[in-house]
Amino acid sequence: MVSLAGGMPYVTALPLDVVGELVADLVAKRGPVALQYGSGQGDPDLREQICEVMRMEGIEAGADDVVVTVGSQQALDLITRIFIDPGDVVLAEGPSYVGALGTFGAYQAKVVHVAMDDQGLIPESLAQTIYALQTAGNRIKFLYTIPTFQNPAGVTLNEVRRRQVLEICQRAGVLVVEDNPYGLLGFDGEPLRALRADDPDGVVYLGSFSKTLAPGFRVGWALAPHAVRDKLVLAMESAVLSHSTFTQLAVGQYLATQPWREQIKTFRELYRERRDALLNSLEVFMPAGCSWTRPSGGFFVWMTLPEGLDSKALLPRAVAERVAFVPGTGFYSDGGGAQHMRLSYCYPQPDRIREGVRRLAGVIEQELQLRDTFGTGAARWHAGIDTPGPDLA
Amino acid sequence: MVSLAGGMPYVTALPLDVVGELVADLVAKRGPVALQYGSGQGDPDLREQICEVMRMEGIEAGADDVVVTVGSQQALDLITRIFIDPGDVVLAEGPSYVGALGTFGAYQAKVVHVAMDDQGLIPESLAQTIYALQTAGNRIKFLYTIPTFQNPAGVTLNEVRRRQVLEICQRAGVLVVEDNPYGLLGFDGEPLRALRADDPDGVVYLGSFSKTLAPGFRVGWALAPHAVRDKLVLAMESAVLSHSTFTQLAVGQYLATQPWREQIKTFRELYRERRDALLNSLEVFMPAGCSWTRPSGGFFVWMTLPEGLDSKALLPRAVAERVAFVPGTGFYSDGGGAQHMRLSYCYPQPDRIREGVRRLAGVIEQELQLRDTFGTGAARWHAGIDTPGPDLA
Numbered sequence: 001m002v003s004l005a006g007g008m009p010y011v012t013a014l015p016l017d018v019v020g021e022l023v024a025d026l027v028a029k030r031g032p033v034a035l036q037y038g039s040g041q042g043d044p045d046l047r048e049q050i051c052e053v054m055r056m057e058g059i060e061a062g063a064d065d066v067v068v069t070v071g072s073q074q075a076l077d078l079i080t081r082i083f084i085d086p087g088d089v090v091l092a093e094g095p096s097y098v099g100a101l102g103t104f105g106a107y108q109a110k111v112v113h114v115a116m117d118d119q120g121l122i123p124e125s126l127a128q129t130i131y132a133l134q135t136a137g138n139r140i141k142f143l144y145t146i147p148t149f150q151n152p153a154g155v156t157l158n159e160v161r162r163r164q165v166l167e168i169c170q171r172a173g174v175l176v177v178e179d180n181p182y183g184l185l186g187f188d189g190e191p192l193r194a195l196r197a198d199d200p201d202g203v204v205y206l207g208s209f210s211k212t213l214a215p216g217f218r219v220g221w222a223l224a225p226h227a228v229r230d231k232l233v234l235a236m237e238s239a240v241l242s243h244s245t246f247t248q249l250a251v252g253q254y255l256a257t258q259p260w261r262e263q264i265k266t267f268r269e270l271y272r273e274r275r276d277a278l279l280n281s282l283e284v285f286m287p288a289g290c291s292w293t294r295p296s297g298g299f300f301v302w303m304t305l306p307e308g309l310d311s312k313a314l315l316p317r318a319v320a321e322r323v324a325f326v327p328g329t330g331f332y333s334d335g336g337g338a339q340h341m342r343l344s345y346c347y348p349q350p351d352r353i354r355e356g357v358r359r360l361a362g363v364i365e366q367e368l369q370l371r372d373t374f375g376t377g378a379a380r381w382h383a384g385i386d387t388p389g390p391d392l393a
Numbered sequence: 394m395v396s397l398a399g400g401m402p403y404v405t406a407l408p409l410d411v412v413g414e415l416v417a418d419l420v421a422k423r424g425p426v427a428l429q430y431g432s433g434q435g436d437p438d439l440r441e442q443i444c445e446v447m448r449m450e451g452i453e454a455g456a457d458d459v460v461v462t463v464g465s466q467q468a469l470d471l472i473t474r475i476f477i478d479p480g481d482v483v484l485a486e487g488p489s490y491v492g493a494l495g496t497f498g499a500y501q502a503k504v505v506h507v508a509m510d511d512q513g514l515i516p517e518s519l520a521q522t523i524y525a526l527q528t529a530g531n532r533i534k535f536l537y538t539i540p541t542f543q544n545p546a547g548v549t550l551n552e553v554r555r556r557q558v559l560e561i562c563q564r565a566g567v568l569v570v571e572d573n574p575y576g577l578l579g580f581d582g583e584p585l586r587a588l589r590a591d592d593p594d595g596v597v598y599l600g601s602f603s604k605t606l607a608p609g610f611r612v613g614w615a616l617a618p619h620a621v622r623d624k625l626v627l628a629m630e631s632a633v634l635s636h637s638t639f640t641q642l643a644v645g646q647y648l649a650t651q652p653w654r655e656q657i658k659t660f661r662e663l664y665r666e667r668r669d670a671l672l673n674s675l676e677v678f679m680p681a682g683c684s685w686t687r688p689s690g691g692f693f694v695w696m697t698l699p700e701g702l703d704s705k706a707l708l709p710r711a712v713a714e715r716v717a718f719v720p721g722t723g724f725y726s727d728g729g730g731a732q733h734m735r736l737s738y739c740y741p742q743p744d745r746i747r748e749g750v751r752r753l754a755g756v757i758e759q760e761l762q763l764r765d766t767f768g769t770g771a772a773r774w775h776a777g778i779d780t781p782g783p784d785l786a
Contacts, residue, residue, distance in 0.1 A: 009429075012425045014424070016421065017421065019428070020420035024414060025413075028409065031412065032405045035407065035608070035609035036401055036607070038609070070632075074632060077631060099630075102630070102631050214428035215428070216427050216430070216431070216637060217637055218634075237495070238492075239466070239467060239470045240463040240464055244610055244637055244640050246609040246610055
């Protein structure tokens, strides 16, 4: 099986011997601290280091406004817990991260998608959507956005639009939740300037070490304006008391003693090679009528199938041919996405990616033949079989 | 400062060199797994091992019904999230664990305390409270109880009452949430039989490695009936995706390779010595009119002050005399507890405990003299100064 479904980072590229020594050293030298309870807000030294990481994206912030969380997923959960009452509206790109949609749903938020194109969120659509919702009396609590190397679309909000999105949200009094797990994994040039860099009061920024170091430590964070930060710390204490001191100090030790910028560069080059393998083989193998995004960073390509094809209906046949992807519908809260799928290039080796795309193209070709023979209803004959659960990232 | 306030386990008693080697070995041999995302329910091997640990308290359960959580605090949070709608009632011992009361409050549960004595929860009071509440149309969602070496009271529900409490709850259709972080830290004989051991369908059991190994890994768990377990896994994924694979495997490795039962015995002996130091020095130093519980395990003694004294009012003076405790009011959601305080013996060395009690006794003596000179209002003159935050355990 070639999985183009998962969002698992390729942690094997880490210097495992170094990480092993580092955690042993941590226990030997700081065991009684590392194995003890910690503060709800997170280790103060790690919070300083997080500010240093964020400086690469133009963010100037103090450690006092950072809350360390159990992955950025927990930051998302706590933010939602703080802001959402049942029926409140959350705006999100269409498509958007499945884990965020799940959390918004758990708190009974109403998710309204805002259109995107290959330059990210469309400011005009955002403005119109906000206007229509507010005019109709809806309470919009925040815009949830992954502006850089979006999951699942693989697109990036351009610089002009960044300013426009911030302006629109400021004017409408809508908080922005900027989820940025992939920001440092760009394939061209310097990291993009975060939304948060230009609006400290209107943006809650979520970051993570899951993609730049390892998800197994579950260390993420939120950077939030004071009043939100205070509520986040209380919510954090209520939810888990405190995050693991051990994993926080392990990440801190790694940042303090290892060439982490170089390691990120290694990851970038590795993922760029895989992105190239995916894009090239899509070009070579996919039948006419398929189209896809061309990410300049991150983990994902978003593919659009020819008219009449349904990605969920296609999945069982793909799995029978030993290739997996995530159907597009999981990334919409409104039933959209049937004609789309997410393809991940983060985990498999390049030659496996090519093989996976070759298989997938074969399945799509077959489906197209069915469509041309029996009409567009054919694809739906295959639906109804359980798809694999949404993957973790 | 002698702190009799904190609930921090004495992790320095762990073989730190062994733990260091173990985590290094984990990265070297299983790095790509340990550093990766894991399942929402938790590592399957660890869940098997957790069942082995629970067997010491008479629990027969399958790994499939265990959900690994970020400390048992998270289990508590997720259980509350699943069951509580605003205004629902949670029954809890009076006094009860401050972190649980905070979580119940965060979900707008109405906490109703049930009276305890030195044999734990009083069954008659429980039955009467349930009857009165249900008759008045309240929805009681669960009884939250720490039956063994209770926090903060240090008392243990006796065997006869265990059966009665289960029967009363079964009859009334009230779920029992049994929080048992200290169960293996008894000073006399074999571990007590858990409530869950005799009612697999009516009890959600919460466990933790924070006191038997180390809180810094934040590994706890819930054992729940199938239907609840399914909801817990979904809630877990929504909240944090999955717990740290690294810390889960570290705990698993520790259980698999180390004499963990012996280590618990070491902890037990250490805490017994400290309990003795506390009880003996209370006997020696405390003025007449003070009384306290005599725990046979766990971390805490609950002290009752002479009539007219308020523990919160006393705290600033105690801190000035370099001794700290937690005032009783934090352990009640209804304003009760003013005449009580929690004293912890888990962290300070025995001679420090004695010194702390000597200082505290001096403060109480002074306060008694004030009371006798100026009347019971005197104690309240000192109130209004911030007390230290509720500690972590």
